[in-house]
Amino acid sequence: MTRLLTPDELEAHLREMGATRYHRLHPFHRMLHGGTCSKGQVQAWALNRYYYQAMIPIKDATLIARCPDRELRRAWRQRLEDHDGSPGGEGGIERWLRLTEGLGLDREDVVSTRLLLPGTRYAVEAYVHFVRDRSLLEAVASALTELFSPQIISERLAGMLANYDYVTPETMAYFQKRPPQAQRDADFVLDYVKTHARTPEQQQAVIGALSFKLDVLWSMLDALHHAYVSPGLIPPGAFVPAPGDG
Amino acid sequence: MTRLLTPDELEAHLREMGATRYHRLHPFHRMLHGGTCSKGQVQAWALNRYYYQAMIPIKDATLIARCPDRELRRAWRQRLEDHDGSPGGEGGIERWLRLTEGLGLDREDVVSTRLLLPGTRYAVEAYVHFVRDRSLLEAVASALTELFSPQIISERLAGMLANYDYVTPETMAYFQKRPPQAQRDADFVLDYVKTHARTPEQQQAVIGALSFKLDVLWSMLDALHHAYVSPGLIPPGAFVPAPGDG
Numbered sequence: 118m119t120r121l122l123t124p125d126e127l128e129a130h131l132r133e134m135g136a137t138r139y140h141r142l143h144p145f146h147r148m149l150h151g152g153t154c155s156k157g158q159v160q161a162w163a164l165n166r167y168y169y170q171a172m173i174p175i176k177d178a179t180l181i182a183r184c185p186d187r188e189l190r191r192a193w194r195q196r197l198e199d200h201d202g203s204p205g206g207e208g209g210i211e212r213w214l215r216l217t218e219g220l221g222l223d224r225e226d227v228v229s230t231r232l233l234l235p236g237t238r239y240a241v242e243a244y245v246h247f248v249r250d251r252s253l254l255e256a257v258a259s260a261l262t263e264l265f266s267p268q269i270i271s272e273r274l275a276g277m278l279a280n281y282d283y284v285t286p287e288t289m290a291y292f293q294k295r296p297p298q299a300q301r302d303a304d305f306v307l308d309y310v311k312t313h314a315r316t317p318e319q320q321q322a323v324i325g326a327l328s329f330k331l332d333v334l335w336s337m338l339d340a341l342h343h344a345y346v347s348p349g350l351i352p353p354g355a356f357v358p359a360p361g362d363g
Numbered sequence: 364m365t366r367l368l369t370p371d372e373l374e375a376h377l378r379e380m381g382a383t384r385y386h387r388l389h390p391f392h393r394m395l396h397g398g399t400c401s402k403g404q405v406q407a408w409a410l411n412r413y414y415y416q417a418m419i420p421i422k423d424a425t426l427i428a429r430c431p432d433r434e435l436r437r438a439w440r441q442r443l444e445d446h447d448g449s450p451g452g453e454g455g456i457e458r459w460l461r462l463t464e465g466l467g468l469d470r471e472d473v474v475s476t477r478l479l480l481p482g483t484r485y486a487v488e489a490y491v492h493f494v495r496d497r498s499l500l501e502a503v504a505s506a507l508t509e510l511f512s513p514q515i516i517s518e519r520l521a522g523m524l525a526n527y528d529y530v531t532p533e534t535m536a537y538f539q540k541r542p543p544q545a546q547r548d549a550d551f552v553l554d555y556v557k558t559h560a561r562t563p564e565q566q567q568a569v570i571g572a573l574s575f576k577l578d579v580l581w582s583m584l585d586a587l588h589h590a591y592v593s594p595g596l597i598p599p600g601a602f603v604p605a606p607g608d609g
Binding site for chain 2: 174175178179181182183184185187190191192194197198201202203204208210
């Protein structure tokens with residue numbers, strides 16, 4: 118049987134998982150940030166990632182809907198606001214659409230998700246189902262990847278602005294707004310799991326939830342890489358870059 | 364086959380249902396507002412109704428979690444805030460606990476719901492399940508009872524303050540805050556169903572959803588009446604008023 122970790126040992130273990138398995142390390146992200154993606158590959162990434170963005174409020178409301186703890190519900194509600202926006206105020210999903218529109222994609226093509234890779238769809242849905250079906254502790258812990266996101270976002274912002282002349286600060290607004298939100302959310306979740314995972318079984322459940330979520334993010338990039346990089350086998354019905362953008 | 368109603372005919376039909384079937388007409392509410400409840404009966408009502416209040420954010424997050432329409436999600440999110448409150452700010456659930464504490468009930472007895480009538484529990488859960496399982500239009504329409512709530516709340520506030528010396532404006536804070544929220548929500552839902560119920564089948568689904576919800580509210584009072592008024596048969600394990608309050 119696994120021994121009980123101290124809260125700081127648990128944190129160190131979680132951070133080590135991020136350092137070795139976060140999707141920042143995926144070849145597709147290296148290409149994206151390094152400037153070697155074609156415009157069509159950048160479009161495919163933004164179009165597919167839109168579905169993840171669009172489903173995040175569904176995922177978060179799913180967590181709130183099963184949460185008997187009012188304090189946790191209140192803290193989690195902030196995420197709905199960050200992504201959906203407030204009446205009259207833009208949220209993360211709308212900012213993501215500014216990116217896809219800035220990349221020349223048709224808004225309805227993106228919002229309808231009709232050009233999505235099946236692999237993207239299944240991975241995102243697996244995340245929503247995990248949050249719906251697993252323990253509340255695991256549902257919360259599956260958000261732990263935000264611990265690692267401020268770094269990837271700053272790399273992405275700098276790399277994409279430097280390397281693609283069709284990417285502007287205006288279209289990258291999402292990435293300018295997101296890091297402080299992600300940092301606040303990550304601090305909350307890390308504190309929550311360190312406080313609430315009090316048995317070896319609960320700690321393993323937290324580790325398993327982060328492992329699951331790291332797989333979700335990684336497999337979304339695997340699907341992109343397979344379709345748009347190597348072997349470049351685009352599934353029937355999925356987004357096809359325009360000839361000049363390929 | 365039922366014919367298509369105009370939106371105004373649909374509204375008139377819904378309002379007529381409220382005028383004849385809303386729980387304001389239940390004998391228990393007449394007692395409560397009219398001043399003929401014992402303190403024990405008022406306590407039993409507040410303790411049981413707490414569960415409804417506490418489950419409302421779960422119900423509303425359940426709706427948001429299945430809603431692909433960002434605008435509807437944003438509008439509905441306001442309900443979470445009204446009931447759960449904001450960090451540092453009191454919400455409807457906390458205000459309801461001020462009532463139960465003002466009535467002399469132990470907070471933990473109320474929050475744990477361990478003294479709840481089974482009939483209350485089943486009715487409230489039926490509401491949450493309805494919102495989870497039926498069409499989104501029906502889920503939205505099941506909130507239509509708010510159309511009728513400003514009137515019942517003002518009657519309750521005036522009647523209870525006038526008739527029970529242990530009820531104070533401070534403990535009735537919930538009812539002072541709620542009417543403008545309910546009015547705003549009711550206007551939104553009425554407009555939504557008038558706009559979105561475009562076929563006879565959809566209009567019947569809306570009518571059915573309101574009918575269901577009227578039954579939920581009525582049956583909660585039936586359970587109270589049976590247990591605490593006539594025949595006064597309190598189920599095993601449920602709240603028993605103190606001898607002097609019976």
